Amino acid sequence: xxxxxxxxxxxxxxxxxxxxxxxxxxxxxxxxxxxxxxxxxxxxxxxxxxxxxxxxxxxxxxxxxxxxxxxxxxxxxxxxxxxxxxxxxxxxxxxxxxxxxxxxxxxxxxxxxxxxxxxxxxxxxxxxxxxxxxxxxxxxxxxxxxxxxxxxxxxxxxxxxxxxxxxxxxxxxxxxxxxxxxxxxxxxxxxxxxxxxxxxxxxxxxxxxxxxxxxxxxxxxxxxxxxxxxxxxxxxxxxxxxxxxxxxxxxxxxxxxxxxxxxxxxxxxxxxxxxxxxxxxxxxxxxxxxxxxxxxxxxxxxxxxxxxxxxxxxxxxxxxxxxxxxxxxxxxxxxxxxxxxxxxxxxxxxxxxxxxxxxxxxxxxxxxxxxxxxxxxxxxxxxxxxxxxxxxxxxxxxxxxxxx
Amino acid sequence: xxxxxxxxxxxxxxxxxxxxxxxxxxxxxxxxxxxxxxxxxxxxxxxxxxxxxxxxxxxxxxxxxxxxxxxxxxxxxxxxxxxxxxxxxxxxxxxxxxxxxxxxxxxxxxxxxxxxxxxxxxxxxxxxxxxxxxxxxxxxxxxxxxxxxxxxxxxxxxxxxxxxxxxxxxxxxxxxxxxxxxxxxxxxxxxxxxxxxxxxxxxxxxxxxxxxxxxxxxxxxxxxxxxxxxxxxxxxxxxxxxxxxxxxxxxxxxxxxxxxxxxxxxxxxxxxxxxxxxxxxxxxxxxxxxxxxxxxxxxxxxxxxxxxxxxxxxxxxxxxxxxxxxxxxxxxxxxxxxxxxxxxxxxxxxxxxxxxxxxxxxxx
Numbered sequence: 048x049x050x051x052x053x054x055x056x057x058x059x060x061x062x063x064x065x066x067x068x069x070x071x072x073x074x075x076x077x078x079x080x081x082x083x084x085x086x087x088x089x090x091x092x093x094x095x096x097x098x099x100x101x102x103x104x105x106x107x108x109x110x111x112x113x114x115x116x117x118x119x120x121x122x123x124x125x126x127x128x129x130x131x132x133x134x135x136x137x138x139x140x141x142x143x144x145x146x147x148x149x150x151x152x153x154x155x156x157x158x159x160x161x162x163x164x165x166x167x168x169x170x171x172x173x174x175x176x177x178x179x180x181x182x183x184x185x186x187x188x189x190x191x192x193x194x195x196x197x198x199x200x201x202x203x204x205x206x207x208x209x210x211x212x213x214x215x216x217x218x219x220x221x222x223x224x225x226x227x228x229x230x231x232x233x234x235x236x237x238x239x240x241x242x243x244x245x246x247x248x249x250x251x252x253x254x255x256x257x258x259x260x261x262x263x264x265x266x267x268x269x270x271x272x273x274x275x276x277x278x279x280x281x282x283x284x285x286x287x288x289x290x291x292x293x294x295x296x297x298x299x300x301x302x303x304x305x306x307x308x309x310x311x312x313x314x315x316x317x318x319x320x321x322x323x324x325x326x327x328x329x330x331x332x333x334x335x336x337x338x339x340x341x342x343x344x345x346x347x348x349x350x351x352x353x354x355x356x357x358x359x360x361x362x363x364x365x366x367x368x369x370x371x372x373x374x375x376x377x378x379x380x381x382x383x384x385x386x387x388x389x390x391x392x393x394x395x396x397x398x399x400x401x402x403x404x405x406x407x408x409x410x411x412x413x414x415x416x417x418x419x420x421x422x423x424x425x426x427x428x429x430x431x432x433x434x435x436x437x438x439x440x441x442x443x444x445x446x447x448x449x450x451x
Numbered sequence: 452x453x454x455x456x457x458x459x460x461x462x463x464x465x466x467x468x469x470x471x472x473x474x475x476x477x478x479x480x481x482x483x484x485x486x487x488x489x490x491x492x493x494x495x496x497x498x499x500x501x502x503x504x505x506x507x508x509x510x511x512x513x514x515x516x517x518x519x520x521x522x523x524x525x526x527x528x529x530x531x532x533x534x535x536x537x538x539x540x541x542x543x544x545x546x547x548x549x550x551x552x553x554x555x556x557x558x559x560x561x562x563x564x565x566x567x568x569x570x571x572x573x574x575x576x577x578x579x580x581x582x583x584x585x586x587x588x589x590x591x592x593x594x595x596x597x598x599x600x601x602x603x604x605x606x607x608x609x610x611x612x613x614x615x616x617x618x619x620x621x622x623x624x625x626x627x628x629x630x631x632x633x634x635x636x637x638x639x640x641x642x643x644x645x646x647x648x649x650x651x652x653x654x655x656x657x658x659x660x661x662x663x664x665x666x667x668x669x670x671x672x673x674x675x676x677x678x679x680x681x682x683x684x685x686x687x688x689x690x691x692x693x694x695x696x697x698x699x700x701x702x703x704x705x706x707x708x709x710x711x712x713x714x715x716x717x718x719x720x721x722x723x724x725x726x727x728x729x730x731x732x733x734x735x736x737x738x739x740x741x742x743x744x745x746x747x748x749x750x751x752x753x754x755x756x757x758x759x760x761x762x763x764x765x766x767x768x769x770x771x772x773x774x775x776x777x778x779x780x781x782x783x784x785x786x787x788x789x790x791x792x793x794x795x796x797x798x799x800x801x802x803x804x805x806x807x808x809x810x811x812x813x814x815x
Contacts, residue, residue, distance in 0.1 A: 320736035320749060320794045324768060327739075328516045334498035335491040335523055343498040348738040354498070 048208060050199035053163070054175050055182045055191045063195045064212050068129035069156040071443065072115040075189040076153055081108045083181045090177065096170050102143045105429065106150065114154065114431060118439050127443040129156035130238070131214035136206070136228060138220035139164040142276075146174070147429050148217055149194065151438045159194045160209050164201075207231045215442065218242065240441055242434050245281035245393035246364040247426065248374075250384070253291030253299035255399025265398065266306040268424030270314065272396050275427055277317030279369040282394040282419070282426045286362065286374035288387060290400070296377045304344075304351065311350035311371060322370035323349035329368040330354050337361040359387040381405075385412040392416035393434060396426045454559060454755065462566045462726035463718075463783035467776060470785065471509060474730055477755035478512045478763055479505040485761035488527035492761040510732055510741045514751050514764035517709055520548035528553045528759045537599050539708045550709055553759040560712025560756055561606070563728045568607045570783075571702060571716055572668055578633040579608020580626070580667070582642025582651050584615040596708040597643060600672065603711065604641045614651065621654040626662060637666050643673035644703070647692075648683060655695050665697035672704045672714075676792070685721070705790055709762045713754040715788075719781035722774045722789050729754040731788050733773055734766065747772045747791060768794050 052058050069076060084106035087093050093100055104110075133152040137145030149159050163171065175196065182191045199205050210216055210233045217240045218225050225241045233239060249269065259265060273284050287303075289296040330343050330352055339358035346352055352372040356362065362374055378384060381400060385408075397405065397420055405420050418435040421428070431438050452460075452473055465473065486493045486502055492515070496502045501513050519525065526533070532553045539548040552560075581601055588598045605611055612629045616622050630638075642651065647669070655662065669692065675684060683691075685703060692698040705723045706714035715723035715731070725731055732741055733748040742748040750771040753764045771790045779787055 318737070320770075321796055323736040323739075324516060324518075324749070324766070324794060327766070328518050328522070330498075331495050331516060331519055332522060334495045335519075337494065337498075341498050342500070345499075346738075349736060 048205050049202070050197045050205050052195055053198050054178050054196040055194070056179045058191075058195050060195065060197075062192065063158055063160065064132060066158050066193050068131060068158065069189065069193070071118065071127060071129065071155040072111075073156060073189075075187065076156070077108065077111055077115075079181070079187045079190040080106050080111055080150060080154075082184070082187065083178060084108075086177050086181050087174075092173060093177075096173070098143045099170060099174060102146055102429075105147075111154070114439070117431075118155075121437075121440065126446040126448055127155070127440075128446060129158075130442060130444050131157065132212055133157045133159050133215045133217060133442060134209045134213035135159060135161045135217045136219060136224070137161060137163045139166060142170075143174075144219055144429075148219065148438075151431055152215075152217075152442045153190070153194065155439055155442045157193075157215075157442055160213065161194070161196045162206070162209070163196060163198050165198055203231055210237075213237060215240065238441070240436055240438075242281070244391065245434070246286075246389070246391045247282045247284050247394035247396070248286035248288055248392070249284040249423075250288050250395050250397040250400065250420075251290065251299065251303070252399030253289050253296040256299045256303065257295065259399075262302065262306055265423055266303065266310060268422075269396065270307060270310045271424060272426035273373075274311070274314070274316040274371060277322070277369045278371055279367065280427055283369075284394070284396050284426060285367070285372070286376065288384065289375065289377045290379070290381060291377070292379065293377065300375065304353065308347050308351050312348055315350065317370055318350060319370070322368070325368035326352045326370055326372045329366050329372055332366065333361065333363060333374075336363065362387075364389065364391050381408050382412070384408065385414055388414040388416045390416045394419040394421060394426055396421055396423055398423050455562075457727055458562045458566055460727070462563075462570050462728070463724060463779075463785055465727050466784050470727055470730070473727070474509050474753065474755060475506065475512070478509055478753055481755065481757070481761075481763040482512060484758070485527045485763070489525055489761050491523055491525055492527070509730060509753055509764075512753065512764045514753075514766045515761065517548070517707070517765045517767050520550060520709055520760075520762070521546040524549060524551070525762075526551040526760045532759070537596065537708045537711065539596050548709055550711075550762065551760050556757060556759040559758065560603070563712040563726070563756055564603055564714065565606070567714060567716060567726050568604075571670075572607065572637075572639060576607060576609045577637055577639040577668075578610045578629070579605065579612070579639040579641065580629065581605065581611055581613045582615070582640060582647050582671075583613060584617055584619060585613045586617055599708065599711060600643070601641065604670065608639045608641075615646075619650050621651065621658070621660070623658070623660055630662065630664075637668055638664065640664070640667045640669040640698075642669075642671050644671045644675065644688070645673055645677040647671050648678055648681075648688065652691055652695060662696050664692075665699060667696075667698045668700040668702070669698050670702050670704060670716075672706060674705075674790070685717075707752070707767065709765055710752055710754045710757065712756050718779045718783050718787060720775060720779040720783075720787045722779075722787035724779060724783050724787045725785040727785070728756055731771070731773060731786055733771060733788070736794070739766075742772075744773045744775065749794065750788070750790065770794055 084103045087103035135145060135148045145161050145163060149161050152159050210231050215238045216233050218228050219242045222244045225243055276283055278285060333354050334341055334343060339361055342355040344353040350371055353375055355375045359376060381404060395417055486496050496513060506512050533551045534554055535552040537550040583601060588601055612625060614622055614626050689701045692701060703717040704714050713726060713729035715725060718724035730753050732751040734751055735742050735748050747770060750767045750769045752767060757763045769790050770792055771788050773786050773788045776786045777784045
């Protein structure tokens with residue numbers, strides 16, 4: 048079996064499986080995460096990696112303590128312990144997801160094996176450099192002995208080896224990957240978390256938008272949500288659902304897209320000729336496949352493409368070309384959203400509808416999909432509750448003690 | 452001017468204004484024709500709000516991204532009128548374009564190609580060497596781009612000899628005999644750029660075979676992509692063939708299965724020359740606006756030949772630039788352009804598939 052242990056330096060694969068879990072939020076865990084956060088925030092070479100900076104910010108002690116308080120509040124007087132060894136399979140285009148996955152599992156005391164793909168990635172290299180440097184300090188020995196980051200070309204034998212040793216397997220990275228890895232057995236008592244392909248969209252109340260006086264700021268948030276990962280993240284909005292009557296919605300749409308086109312033209316995040324081409328192909332494909340009339344809006348540049356649908360049945364959630372292609376759909380009332388939402392839907396980036404109305408919608412309409420409803424600007428913000436899993440809870444088992 | 456009248460005039464005889472006026476008239480007619488007969492095409496025009504409109508410049512004619520022919524069966528004729536289905540060449544696992552031809556489109560393609568070829572090699576059928584194997588044309592019901600190219604060009608030669616056998620080995624003896632049998636005339640040679648280089652030129656060199664092909668006119672196509680590792684470009688290719696077997700006249704041409712017939716032959720400008728049946732437009736991928744002469748962008752090709760499928764205005768996935776217009780040193784009118792390779796693939800980031808992504812990157 049050919050795999051490379053890329054962190055911690057000099058680790059051996061066998062010793063990690065002999066460790067015991069730590070107590071949830073034990074001090075050695077908090078001090079390691081805090082040290083790494085400090086190391087990254089102080090290092091100017093990370094300035095080029097906004098995602099890593101955002102993650103280091105998430106790792107600050109204040110935020111971790113908040114996570115602990117929430118965890119303890121949920122736990123109350125019950126008894127939760129880490130499950131043991133957690134095997135994380137990170138997405139191919141290594142972003143920071145694998146760190147969140149690993150750290151949330153580590154926080155509740157687990158031993159972690161993280162598989163990253165073999166693609167060279169500069170961001171990963173500097174991140175691993177920082178991790179190896181911090182963990183080399185003997186103050187972090189309890190952590191150093193409880194994790195291993197491995198790198199290998201996809202190989203069922205290696206995946207099978209780690210799968211046979213773990214108590215929980217976590218698969219990030221889409222439907223195909225999940226299908227393939229699920230064919231590889233885990234222990235009978237092991238649990239599994241999977242993160243399938245998702246679709247996310249914006250929800251805007253047209254009247255509220257028109258009345259809003261900080262539209263530029265709002266659109267800046269939406270631009271980041273959609274374009275930061277070139278619209279390829281699961282939580283990047285790929286559609287805008289407008290609430291309101293037609294004339295108001297049309298007025299809102301024209302203002303909204305005009306501002307967004309301006310931003311897109313200034314920033315040009317993720318622009319590439321191939322992406323422009325793919326969007327053109329995609330919008331034509333939608334027009335061909337549509338059962339009801341669609342309108343491909345004229346765009347000033349190929350940075351923002353829009354297809355106005357007249358039926359939710361014509362949303363093709365599989366068609367993912369990235370780079371800023373948006374479906375648009377209008378509804379008269381929030382209630383109609385129930386007919387739009389599908390199992391695949393993950394994040395709604397919402398503006399102009401209040402929390403009560405959204406919660407009421409979800410509780411009474413019971414949609415099969417949607418796992419997050421967040422304000423503009425927070426589509427890509429990682430949360431400990433993801434795709435319907437309360438991750439800290441999922442990484443624990445409960446010991447039911449009924450002795451009085 | 453009707454299309455048939457157009458076949459009678461020289462394919463490089465119209466200067467800018469006349470050519471544009473002629474093309475726009477035909478392209479408007481084709482747009483309406485396909486909108487009425489090809490439902491998916493009609494739906495695209497509807498979605499853009501272009502149905503029923505006509506345009507005053509060829510740049511304004513709605514164009515389709517060429518990949519749509521890989522995703523959808525786009526045709527403007529009933530199934531029983533299809534006489535040939537062409538497919539683009541593609542590596543295993545890739546989707547290929549399917550182009551449906553009827554009698555009329557096929558006839559137009561033949562006529563256009565004849566006019567172009569005649570302009571370059573004269574009206575007489577020449578003894579012809581095909582620098583490929585007979586195998587590629589065996590299945591006549593489903594033509595590959597390679598097979599279709601060979602069959603199309605074969606019409607301009609006689610006494611054809613396929614110079615490669617079924618194992619792609621050079622048929623040296625047959626080739627020598629062919630030259631003995633045709634001692635005095637010019638010889639037409641056709642092959643795909645990569646095949647010519649790999650299986651003919653390099654074999655002649657490797658086996659130290661001495662043949663005199665100085666009477667040859669070599670026409671080749673297919674692009675330089677497979678040869679970039681060996682740093683072979685047009686100049687080196689020509690020189691190598693001249694030095695090895697004396698070939699003096701070499702014409703590269705650019706064309707695609709989606710617009711067969713209206714091909715772009717290399718003129719004395721050293722670039723691809725647009726004939727009266729077709730034209731090139733270079734677009735800026737940032738907003739798809741038209742770029743002026745000299746600027747590099749995405750190549751759009753318009754052709755007035757496609758009657759059976761909506762391929763009269765296609766945005767290709769190639770990059771190129773127009774080098775000049777109406778002033779090629781050989782007197783041929785029309786724009787001439789160069790092709791600068793494919794649009795580079797986009798890097799994808801995000802929560803995409805672990806394995807699917809790896810498979811793609813290892814294939815590249």
